[in-house]
Amino acid sequence: MSEIVVEDKGGKKNKVKRLSTRVDMAPMCDLGFLLITFFMLSTSMAKPQTMDLNMPSRDKVSEAESSKVKESQAVTVLLGKDDKVYYFFGSASEEKIPDLKASNFSPSGIRDVLLQRNAEVAIQMRDLRAKLKKREISDEEFAKKSVEIKSSKNAPTVIIKATDEANYKNMVDILDEMQICSISRYALVDITDYDKELIKELENPGSSMLKK
Amino acid sequence: MPKAKIARKSTFVDMTAMTDVAFLLLNFILLTSNFVKPEAVSVSAPSSVSEVKIPEVNIMTILVDPDGKVFFGIDNQDARVELLSKIGDSYNISFTAQEKKEFGLVNSFGVPVESLKAFLALPSDKRSLKENALGIPCDSINNQFKTWVKFAREINGKDMAIAIKCDQTTPYPKIKNVMNSLQELRENRFNLITNLEGMPQGL
Numbered sequence: 478m479s480e481i482v483v484e485d486k487g488g489k490k491n492k493v494k495r496l497s498t499r500v501d502m503a504p505m506c507d508l509g510f511l512l513i514t515f516f517m518l519s520t521s522m523a524k525p526q527t528m529d530l531n532m533p534s535r536d537k538v539s540e541a542e543s544s545k546v547k548e549s550q551a552v553t554v555l556l557g558k559d560d561k562v563y564y565f566f567g568s569a570s571e572e573k574i575p576d577l578k579a580s581n582f583s584p585s586g587i588r589d590v591l592l593q594r595n596a597e598v599a600i601q602m603r604d605l606r607a608k609l610k611k612r613e614i615s616d617e618e619f620a621k622k623s624v625e626i627k628s629s630k631n632a633p634t635v636i637i638k639a640t641d642e643a644n645y646k647n648m649v650d651i652l653d654e655m656q657i658c659s660i661s662r663y664a665l666v667d668i669t670d671y672d673k674e675l676i677k678e679l680e681n682p683g684s685s686m687l688k689k
Numbered sequence: 690m691p692k693a694k695i696a697r698k699s700t701f702v703d704m705t706a707m708t709d710v711a712f713l714l715l716n717f718i719l720l721t722s723n724f725v726k727p728e729a730v731s732v733s734a735p736s737s738v739s740e741v742k743i744p745e746v747n748i749m750t751i752l753v754d755p756d757g758k759v760f761f762g763i764d765n766q767d768a769r770v771e772l773l774s775k776i777g778d779s780y781n782i783s784f785t786a787q788e789k790k791e792f793g794l795v796n797s798f799g800v801p802v803e804s805l806k807a808f809l810a811l812p813s814d815k816r817s818l819k820e821n822a823l824g825i826p827c828d829s830i831n832n833q834f835k836t837w838v839k840f841a842r843e844i845n846g847k848d849m850a851i852a853i854k855c856d857q858t859t860p861y862p863k864i865k866n867v868m869n870s871l872q873e874l875r876e877n878r879f880n881l882i883t884n885l886e887g888m889p890q891g892l
Contacts, residue, residue: 502704509711513718520722527852527880528739532868534877556861584889639861645753646857648864649735649883656738657889667865 528652533664550633552594554587554651555672558642562587562651563676566594577675582650591658594633601626602659627661635663638672726796728762730754730822732856736886743880744850749841752797753855757863758824761837762797768844769793775840776802784809799824802833827866835870842874854882 548568553575555563560582565575580586592599602623609619637651648665655663732754752760763769773792777784780802784792791809798816800808800823808821815821827834842849851871855864871879 499701499703501701502708506704506708506711509708509715513711513715516715516718516722519724520718521725522718522722524723524742525734525854525882526737526739526885527741527743527882528737529741530879530881532872532877532879534872534875588889639865641860641862643861644857645855645859645861645864646735648861649737649881652881653737653739653886665868 528649528656530652530665550631551636552591552633553636553638553672555668555676556637556639556643556647556651557676558640560647562647563679564590565675575675577679579679582647582654587651588654588657591633591635591654591660595658595660598626598629598632598659623659624661627659632662633660635660637663637665638668639665640668640673640676728752728760728797730758730760730799730817732854734854734882734884735857737881737883738886738888739883740885741880743852743882747845747848748850748852749838749845750797751851751853751867752799753853753859753863753867754822754824755856755858756824757859757866758799758822759827759834759867760797760799760822761825761834762795763841763845763849765845766793768841769795771844772837772840775844776805776836779836779840782806801826801831827870832870834867835874838871838876839874842876851876851879852882853879 551567553565555577557563562580562582563577564580564587565577567575580590605614605619605622605626608614609616614622635655637648639648652663655661728750730752732752746764748764750762750764752762754760763772770789770793773784773789776782782802782805784806788806788809792805794813795809795816798805798808800821804823808816811821825834825837826832838851853864853867868879871877
């Protein structure tokens, strides 16, 4: 193809056969798609997400150091079987049986309850998120501000207790609700027999050992 | 009547453009994705709105299957070999160099220390079979899991992140067991691996 074809004007037709430079790309295309399929199946695009969880330290804390939860701000959430959630406000003691209520993981369930309790913070956080979406503030500013808002004195403290019938999904779901409702003070605590009795009483009135 | 002449058109289609597209896509996929590491068990993690990404290096992965069996793995191959020697010393089991080499290639495993030798002798494709997935003992009588975590922390230093990947249906007491073991070691901070889920509207 690179040679120069000299045109012979002298009548005799001396045509050099021109070979087509066209290469059939179909097999190459096949190969390309084959490789794509292979890599699509053997690799994962998204890195898995994680949820940070800080558990309370097991070290003995002295009475003075341990932070007491204000009774008016405490919300106790109990995770029951079959994805059921129970909650009560304030503290529970033998003398004062708390008003336990049943709820669920639907948006109108426990989320509404927590949002109502945390309304002040939730509204501020919503505005802040809207600002971030519109790029009015930077990510760092958002992080700084959200910590500020979340540490508000009026924000509730949620105590999460899971019964043995609960499963891992329930646990992650309730921790997720904490994030959705912008609650920064929460703890996973072991359930007590008293809490179990409360649930029992709510499910079948009269069956538990609680004093009326 | 003259015959209607139908012009024969070539059926040849130029595939060059399509090839270009295919390889462009291939490049993109190669650059953006990472290979799936084979795990001892497949678990389906629950979803959450959390957008924190998992750290890429120096990570300890704890897998818990729906029955509550615990699987364990760390990401550094040299650290794995060192870990096996330490475990061998503490449980009085001597592992051969071959076994250590094999262990270095195991991403995650779930067998008690006593069965580890037999597990490493198996061909790699048989290790993920159900009958070989026994789970690491993690209860108050025989808490080998705690020993693994303790040594892994000693080897990998304090930057090592702990990722827990549990199945959605795992009963809570099993997870509590795992978390209690970690807390006893003063490992109070861990990452729960979840799938991404959109933030609900209006919040």
